[in-house]
Amino acid sequence: xxxxxxxxxxxxxxxxxxxxxxxxxxxxxxxxRPSRWARWFKRGQCEVLAAVERNQTENSIDRPVPTExxxxxxxxxxPRAQPMQEARKTQETGKxxxxxxxxxxxxxxxxxxxxxxxxxxxxxALVGSTGVGKTTTIAKLAAHYAxxxxxxxxxxxxxxxxxxxxxxxxxxxxIMGSPVEVVERPVALxxxxxxxxxxxxxxxxxxxxxxxxxxxxxxxxxxQLVRPHHILLLVNVVMRVEEIRALLEAYQNMxxxxxxxxxxxEVLDASGLLELVTAESAPLCYLTxxxxxxxxxxxxxxxxxxxxxxxxxxx
Numbered sequence: 020x021x022x023x024x025x026x027x028x029x030x031x032x033x034x035x036x037x038x039x040x041x042x043x044x045x046x047x048x049x050x051x052r053p054s055r056w057a058r059w060f061k062r063g064q065c066e067v068l069a070a071v072e073r074n075q076t077e078n079s080i081d082r083p084v085p086t087e088x089x090x091x092x093x094x095x096x097x098p099r100a101q102p103m104q105e106a107r108k109t110q111e112t113g114k115x116x117x118x119x120x121x122x123x124x125x126x127x128x129x130x131x132x133x134x135x136x137x138x139x140x141x142x143x144a145l146v147g148s149t150g151v152g153k154t155t156t157i158a159k160l161a162a163h164y165a166x167x168x169x170x171x172x173x174x175x176x177x178x179x180x181x182x183x184x185x186x187x188x189x190x191x192x193x194i195m196g197s198p199v200e201v202v203e204r205p206v207a208l209x210x211x212x213x214x215x216x217x218x219x220x221x222x223x224x225x226x227x228x229x230x231x232x233x234x235x236x237x238x239x240x241x242x243q244l245v246r247p248h249h250i251l252l253l254v255n256v257v258m259r260v261e262e263i264r265a266l267l268e269a270y271q272n273m274x275x276x277x278x279x280x281x282x283x284x285e286v287l288d289a290s291g292l293l294e295l296v297t298a299e300s301a302p303l304c305y306l307t308x309x310x311x312x313x314x315x316x317x318x319x320x321x322x323x324x325x326x327x328x329x330x331x332x333x334x
Contacts, residue, residue, distance in 0.1 A: 021071055024326050026064045033067045045071040068326060131277065131302040132318055133160075133220075133249055135170070140218045144242055146273060147253035148266065149227030152281040154184055155310060156253060157224045158191035162313030165195045170219040174199045175211060177241060178226040188224060191312065205241025212245055223247065230269035239273045250275040251304060255282050256291035263294050277304040280319070280327075284308045289328045296324060 023041065027033040030050055037045050051066045135141045143160070145153045157174065164170040174192050176199065178184045185201055192199035200211050208223075215221055225242070228235045242250065252275040254263060280295050283306045295303050306323055309315030317323045 022325065023069055025067045025069060027067075028064065030065050030067060033065060037067065037069045041069060041071045045069045068322070131304045133164075133277075133304070135164075135219055136248065140173075140212075140215060140221050141249070142212060142221045142223065142245060142247040143249040143251065144223040144225060144247040145251050145253060145279075146225050146238060146242075146270065146275065147227060147281075148230050148255075151227065151253045151255050152307060153227065153253055154178070154187055154224055155312065156279060156281065156305075156307055156316070157188070157222050158195075159307065159313045159316035161191065161197055161220075161222055162195055163316065164220050165197055166313065171217070172197045172220045172222065173215040173218045174222050174224070175202060175208070176200070176224040177202045177205065177208065177238075178224050179203050180226050184224070184226075205237070205244060208241055209245050230266050235269065235273075242273065249277055251277040251279050252301070253279045253281050254291075254295055256280045256286050256289075256295065257282050258291055260290050260294050263291055267298060267300050271300060276301050278302065279305045279307065281307045283327045284315070286327075292324070292327055296328075 021041070023037075025033045025036055027036060030052075034047070037047070047067055047069050050068075133141065133143060145157055145160075147153050154176075161172045161174060165172040172195070174188055174197050176185055176188050179201065185199075189199045191197075198215070200214075202208050202211055212221055223242075223245075225238050228238055250273060252267070252270050252273075254266060256263075258266070278295050278298065278301050280292055280303060283292065286292065303319040303324070306317050306319050306327060307315060308317065308327075
């Protein structure tokens with residue numbers, strides 16, 4: 020079965036595109052319309068997840084797809100058969116979607132989002148190698164909980180090495196109305212967190228480090244002082260499988276308990292993402308699919324993982 024995700028300004032427009040490219044036997048598995056945030060910035064697009072059996076796609080090549088409905092609907096020219104045909108098509112669509120989702124659910128489940136604690140702030144640190152997208156991902160997490168779930172979110176950065184990292188996070192904080200604290204020494208981290216004991220979520224941005232160098236131990240030592248409830252390891256799925264395995268092993272001493280797959284929209288080979296889906300060290304929690312905040316950030320549910328594994332994810 021071939022699964023593809025289509026984007027466009029409207030669902031009818033996308034439906035015509037699906038019929039042209041996948042043939043009349045394609046079924047629609049899911050439709051999504053842009054969020055209010057995306058519409059506000061005029062960046063949102065409708066998206067439709069469609070599927071078709073491979074042999075049906077091959078048979079439909081070079082076959083003209085009718086753009087207008089037939090004048091006579093149903094079997095034997097009986098227009099009364101049209102409702103029955105529509106019912107059968109709906110049933111087939113549901114079965115196809117169920118088969119696909121169940122297959123991925125056996126491995127991935129329905130995703131593992133952050134669990135916020137009651138009565139005290141939840142502390143979550145993001146770790147990963149250089150350029151994996153920690154600062155942008157923290158902004159997406161903060162936007163989700165601050166803007167969509169109306170939670171009090173504080174941002175803390177220990178990344179004072181990368182040029183522009185602090186300014187970038189402060190800009191996101193101003194947009195979302197979240198305070199931003201800069202910590203230059205790990206020993207000051209505990210004192211800073213105590214200032215936000217009435218917040219729901221505290222997100223910690225850490226500097227990117229070579230996973231095979233000594234500087235990685237400095238990041239881990241700083242986090243041990245505050246013992247975050249969640250340590251999420253960001254992994255660039257464009258890397259080769261051997262590199263991903265080495266990265267997961269290198270960060271094990273940091274006791275990460277969740278994974279985030281980044282740059283999913285840039286990958287052509289899904290083997291890296293599959294390695295994270297089947298990793299035993301920690302569950303895959305989120306996927307990042309671009310640089311837009313907060314839209315290019317989704318829960319690693321069975322359906323989202325399925326779309327990414329199919330190699331058809333589009334930014």
